[in-house]
Amino acid sequence: HDPCYYLDGRPRHCLSEFINAAYGIPANASYSLQGPDYDSNITTLTDLHNPHNLTCWMAHKGPDAGEWVLTLPLGRRFEVTYISLQFCQQGEPSDPISISILKSMDFGRTWRPMQHYSSDCQGKFGLPSQTVAQTRHQETEPLCSDPRPLQKQRGGMVLAFSTLDGRPSSPDFDHSHTLQDWVTATDIRVVFHQVSIEAKVAPPSAVRAPLALSDLQVGGRCKCNGHASRCRRDDTGQAVCICEHHTAGPDCDVCEDFYCDRPWHRATPTHPNPCVACECNGHSNKCRFSMEVFQQSGRRSGGVCQKCRHHTAGRHCQYCQNGYTRDNSKPQNHRKACQPCQCHPLGAVGRWCNQTSGQCLCREGVTGLRCNRCAPGYKQGKSPLRPCIR
Amino acid sequence: EVMPTLDMALFDWTDYEDMKPVDT
Numbered sequence: 001h002d003p004c005y006y007l008d009g010r011p012r013h014c015l016s017e018f019i020n021a022a023y024g025i026p027a028n029a030s031y032s033l034q035g036p037d038y039d040s041n042i043t044t045l046t047d048l049h050n051p052h053n054l055t056c057w058m059a060h061k062g063p064d065a066g067e068w069v070l071t072l073p074l075g076r077r078f079e080v081t082y083i084s085l086q087f088c089q090q091g092e093p094s095d096p097i098s099i100s101i102l103k104s105m106d107f108g109r110t111w112r113p114m115q116h117y118s119s120d121c122q123g124k125f126g127l128p129s130q131t132v133a134q135t136r137h138q139e140t141e142p143l144c145s146d147p148r149p150l151q152k153q154r155g156g157m158v159l160a161f162s163t164l165d166g167r168p169s170s171p172d173f174d175h176s177h178t179l180q181d182w183v184t185a186t187d188i189r190v191v192f193h194q195v196s197i198e199a200k201v202a203p204p205s206a207v208r209a210p211l212a213l214s215d216l217q218v219g220g221r222c223k224c225n226g227h228a229s230r231c232r233r234d235d236t237g238q239a240v241c242i243c244e245h246h247t248a249g250p251d252c253d254v255c256e257d258f259y260c261d262r263p264w265h266r267a268t269p270t271h272p273n274p275c276v277a278c279e280c281n282g283h284s285n286k287c288r289f290s291m292e293v294f295q296q297s298g299r300r301s302g303g304v305c306q307k308c309r310h311h312t313a314g315r316h317c318q319y320c321q322n323g324y325t326r327d328n329s330k331p332q333n334h335r336k337a338c339q340p341c342q343c344h345p346l347g348a349v350g351r352w353c354n355q356t357s358g359q360c361l362c363r364e365g366v367t368g369l370r371c372n373r374c375a376p377g378y379k380q381g382k383s384p385l386r387p388c389i390r
Numbered sequence: 391e392v393m394p395t396l397d398m399a400l401f402d403w404t405d406y407e408d409m410k411p412v413d414t
Contacts, residue, residue: 345411347396366396373393380394382402384409 003229004244004272011245011272013174014229015221021078022046022188022218028071029057046072049086049215051155056088056212070190072216073108075238077223077251079183083114084160085190086153086215097147097211098124098193101161103185111189114182115161116144124193132166139167140182156214174226174268188218226267227252227274245274260289261303278303282333283310283317311338323351325358346387347371363387 001007004014026041044055083101098118102111121129121144129146133139143166150157163183164170173179192211222231224241231239243252245267246259255264255275265273278287284305293315294302308317311324320326320338327339341353343360348371353360362371365378365388374380374388381389403410 344396346398346401346409367393368395372395374396376393380396380400382400384401384403384406387396387401 002244004227011267011274013226013267013269013272014244015226016224016228016231016241018081018219018221019231020217021074021080021220021222022072022216023048025072025074027216028073029068030071031068042070045070045213045216049155049217051153054088054155054214056214058212068192070192070213070216071108072188072190072218074186074188074218076240077105077184077186078218078220079180079223080163080185080188080218080220081183082160082162082217082219083188083190084158084215084217084219085213086155086217087150087157087159088212088214089156090152092148092150092157096120099147099159100125100142100191100193102189102191104187104189105181105184107186111187113142114163115142117147117159117161118144118193119146119148121145130166133168136168136178139169140178180266183220184223190216222251224252226272245272246277247275255289258285258287260287261301263289263291263294263302276303278305278316280305280308280317281312281337282335283308283312310335320355322355323353324355325353326356342370344368344370344372346384347373365390 029039118124127144169176228241230242259275261276324338347366348360367375378388
């Protein structure tokens with residue numbers, strides 16, 4: 001049973017599987033105290049996490065000075081629910097922690113912060129320490145909070161950031177474009193900031209607990225806009241939505257060819273918003289969407305059929321071309337629904353006839369659907385210019 | 391009254407050969 005359809009075939013809102021989007025993706029690390037220094041393809045942070053056999057990662061030049069940055073290219077758009085960092089140390093670190101989580105929506109070209117963690121939010125980031133966005137305007141801005149106390153788990157401590165926690169619109173996520181945008185990311189970056197001066201001059205008696213990471217997870221779903229229940233790796237290793245509801249594109253964010261009678265919409269639990277086929281009566285398999293037509297129809301139908309075949313014409317290929325008339329003995333979708341006018345070469349003016357009745361335009365004294373007879377009071381003459389004479 | 395259809399053979403095509411349909 002396909003989760004994107006009811007048993008009776010009606011479309012329904014569907015979600016792709018919730019996965020660890022970071023799993024198996026190599027992270028890149030850079031350290032920037034004295035110029036950039038890169039480690040790429042760090043795979044131990046995103047492999048299967050085994051608390052009995054931890055691999056701990058830290059920057060080459062030491063964790064307690066400078067700034068190091070971990071970047072995780074997810075390879076496609078995901079709707080991220082949480083980002084978690086599992087540290088190796090068992091207890092709270094003695095040094096202050098300042099961490100920022102950022103995201104990119106354009107495959108690493110631009111970045112925006114999602115969350116800051118610091119025991120000194122005001123001093124480090126100029127932000128108050130808060131865990132809840134006060135207004136809907138603030139819900140797509142990074143908040144800053146004290147990471148402590150960190151959750152303790154077997155094998156270390158965990159810092160988990162939930163993208164929707166404390167966001168006023170989160171109960172209405174399916175209808176909030178703002179929040180849908182907020183959770184969308186193609187790349188995740190974690191920045192471990194330089195510790196404060198005070199920490200560096202801490203008494204040597206303080207126990208230094210180097211910050212070391214053992215696991216990085218990004219929980220979320222492929223962004224398929226409610227139109228796919230599956231997201232699979234293609235031949236190049238990229239995850240792609242298996243689109244339903246006649247949608248297409250890597251995120252099911254456009255309508256499939258020919259299914260453009262209405263504008264594309266994201267599916268919601270109450271409105272699955274499938275893409276709808278154009279009505280071309282079987283005479284065309286190409287159509288385009290016209291917003292003007294859509295508005296004129298009362299927002300019901302905006303598809304305009306193109307390249308109507310079988311001598312048909314019109315937005316739905318519902319008319320016959322000039323020179324052809326409807327054969328009412330055949331259904332409208334029949335390939336011979338339009339037949340030639342068959343106007344008499346002398347009795348009719350031109351070869352055009354009424355598209356629905358087939359009536360040709362007759363010369364004076366000529367009658368009949370095809371203009372092939374003389375009208376009452378007229379008889380056939382000999383001149384082809386005046387076929388019927390009084 | 392059903393009027394007979396125009397009989398192409400009855401027309402005098404002498405001066406109108408260019409108008410004469412191919413199949414008449």
